[in-house]
Amino acid sequence: MKRVSGFTLIELIMVIVILGVLSAFALPRFADLGGDARLASLNALAGTLRSSSNIAHAQQLADGNSGSSSVTLDGQVVTMASGYPTADAAGVVASAQISDYATSDVAGATITTLQFDLVPAKTNCYARYEAADGSTNITPVVSVVATGC
Template sequence: MNMLKAPTLNRQTGFTLIELIIVIVILGTLAVTAAPKFLDLSGDANAAVLKSVGGAMQSAGKLVYAKAAIQGLNNSELGEVDLNGDGVSDIETRYGYPSGSRNNGISKAMSDSFETDWIWSTDYQRTKVYLTFASLTHTSGAYVNQVPIVATNCYLIYYRAVSVGLSPTIEYTTSGC
């Protein structure tokens, strides 16, 4: 009996070296173009935190304004509001909103971590407060000169109320965050 063997077909399994190199080049190109967008998100995070603190400052200002309205100080150019009802003035106000005073204004309406995590300054007329992360200036607490704050290009400016019926405004600079 003569048995004829069926011819065997050479079937390739796996990838060739050229296919592997092409895949590696494509993945490398994607990694180089996409990685920077995912690796450096700290700037976006700092800008978001700065904006959330600005929102907290506006909310605190509205709460102080409500207290000033109750005490009849919401139309006064300059006032002192008792926040906790102990008979002692707690915060300086301008037209019922926290002033730009470095020690007695909006900074006093913020939490205790405000003094250690943030650095702030005012102009000499106490019309505005500059605020940035303490880590960006390598210091913390109140600071009398706004130059190191502005140099970070990651700060906000709180402008106090300037007349009856106008609330404080906040301006953000986030190009250096």
């Protein structure tokens, strides 16, 4: 009599059931990583805005210019106000060389503020650059709102 070794049908079904149960618990943890990616993108953008703003400020100081004199960074003319880039395309967008985000002015803001939205835009998922004005904001304020990411 030959003895055949291998798995029985019951053992194979039990392995499939166990794998199904494990995947039911593990899959939701990995299914939606889009929110984490959007948050990481906004945090990277905020860091870029802060860094480029400070680099433009340092260039202006190195040139010995006043608070509203434009500076040139990598061939880009950057408009300045109160020693830092303005909140527009000729200011912070030019200094950071940003092109992958939709920008819009923030209506009703007391200080010039530029909002950067991801494309496609999500509600309450953006970064903002609030320009320095010399009194309320001595330096620019960069904030991230990620409640809707």
